[in-house]
Every structure is written in structure tokens, then in C-alpha cells.
Amino acid sequence: MNSTHQPEGPPAPPCGHLRRTLGRERNPVSRAVDRARSRAVVLTVLGVVLAGLLGAGAAAVRLTAEQQRTTVATALLYRVEALVAGSARKAEATVFGGRTAYRADAAWDFPAGRTNTGVIDVPRNTEPGAAIGIWVDRDGHLAATPPSTTSLVADAVCLGLFLFGLLSVLAAAGLRVRLSALDRRADRAWTRAWARLEPVWSGRAPRDSHQD
Structure with a gap:
């Protein structure tokens, strides 16, 4: 058996991450690190949704402001x-x-x-x-x-998509960093557990010490 290999936790479907985060998953082999992974995934999804809302809001504000500015400028032409x-x-x-x-x-x-x-x-x-x-x-x-309504809408949409993409990339990067940290934590826990169990599992540990 390879002591450096850590068995993965139970795979979770998208809705499974939410159940696991809320503590409603009935799985005896689910570990604390698995719940932490699910929390990271759920928070990232929420972050992407928030990024979409912020992008849409920024686009709407930009469009309204540009339309008002264009209306004022056109009134003088x-x-x-x-x-x-x-x-x-x-x-x-x-x-x-x-x-x-x-x-x-x-x-x-x-x-x-x-x-x-x-x-x-x-x-x-x-x-x-x-x-x-x-x-x-x-x-x-x-x-x-004066810019047309089409160009104003296109400009606002580009701003919204840029903001959404930027925030989504940051959320994905944060998820990757968090999952990497959790993987390292799980590897260390597995190494410690294997150091305790391997002598017993292989039979190298004295029986009386195992019974104690």
C-alpha cells in the first residue's frame, strides 16, 4: 500500500456541496476537510452570482449615466x-x-x-x-x-461583462488557493494517521502495545 496516497472523500454533486455545507449530508465517511471543500465551493458559487449582479448593476448605472449625458449634450446641438x-x-x-x-x-x-x-x-x-x-x-x-443607443448599450454591456469576468476570475483563483490549502492539510492528517496505523496494519507493532 502506498503511504503517500490519500483516499479522496466522497464526490459531491453540485447540490451535494450545499447539503454538506449545511450539515444535512448523511454520509459516515464524509470528513471535516470534505465539508470545508464544500463550503469553499458554495462560497465561490455565491461569489460568482454576486459578481454577475455587480456586473449587471454597473452596466445599468453606466448606461443611465451615458444616456443622461448624451441627452444633455444633444440638447445643445x-x-x-x-x-x-x-x-x-x-x-x-x-x-x-x-x-x-x-x-x-x-x-x-x-x-x-x-x-x-x-x-x-x-x-x-x-x-x-x-x-x-x-x-x-x-x-x-x-x-x-452623438452616440447611438446601440453603442451606449454595447459600451455598458462590455463594462458589465468585464467586471463580471474579473470578479469571477478572482473568485476562481481564491477557490483554487483554498482547495490547495485543504489538500495539504488533508495530506498531513493522512500522513500522521498512516504513521500510527501502518505498524499495526503491517504486523510490525507488538500485539501487547496494540492491545494497550
Whole structure:
């Protein structure tokens, strides 16, 4: 018999870990270290659930804040039509995702009685004279396009998933550290028990000392 091998405790299904943690498991071979393992598993599962709730909460807060900020910013902007004055040309940089951006010279009337000119983003095949909707401030200067609801939701979801993933990884790492510590404790207990029982089991111990 190999003295360095420690028999594993009874395997526990997912619901078995909960019963064992609550002390409702009726298994005579279940050890204290097995109950400690089950407690670690249950706490980790609860930690992952909490991470999901925190991630969802962070996403909701982020979405609400960004929607409010966008609403305030959009209230100070105006949507006007710009007339393209030249052919579309490739921008020097590409937009997010690797898609090539195109720009063209354009002119627009805003505020009333004032004509402004500038370079605006346009679709690839835009022809001169085409009307393109743009956003400007109260002085008629070009402004960044307010983010769409889809982009706001995507940003919030990414934040929530990142937070959930980070906390879940930390919970899993904590579980691994805890289980490793419990395994070392169980190994030491098994070594001590084997040191006491092996002489008796192998017959090397005197009978009278065993009887005592």
C-alpha cells in the first residue's frame, strides 16, 4: 500500500456541496476537510452570482449615466443638412473595426443667414450636390455625432461583462488557493494517521502495545 496516497472523500454533486455545507449530508465517511471543500465551493458559487449582479448593476448605472449625458449634450446641438461640394475621398485614418472612412468638402447654412464650410464624413459613393445630415453647435461649427443607443448599450454591456469576468476570475483563483490549502492539510492528517496505523496494519507493532 502506498503511504503517500490519500483516499479522496466522497464526490459531491453540485447540490451535494450545499447539503454538506449545511450539515444535512448523511454520509459516515464524509470528513471535516470534505465539508470545508464544500463550503469553499458554495462560497465561490455565491461569489460568482454576486459578481454577475455587480456586473449587471454597473452596466445599468453606466448606461443611465451615458444616456443622461448624451441627452444633455444633444440638447445643445442642431441637426442640419450639408451640401457636398466635392467628391468623396479616403480619410487618412480608418474608423473602429478597420472600415475605411470617406470625407468630402461641404457647406451648410446655420445659423440663419450664415454659410459655413468644412470637411464632413460621407458614404463612399457620395456625389457632389448630395445632402448629408450633420450635427453642429449653436454657432454652426461641426460637432461630433452623438452616440447611438446601440453603442451606449454595447459600451455598458462590455463594462458589465468585464467586471463580471474579473470578479469571477478572482473568485476562481481564491477557490483554487483554498482547495490547495485543504489538500495539504488533508495530506498531513493522512500522513500522521498512516504513521500510527501502518505498524499495526503491517504486523510490525507488538500485539501487547496494540492491545494497550
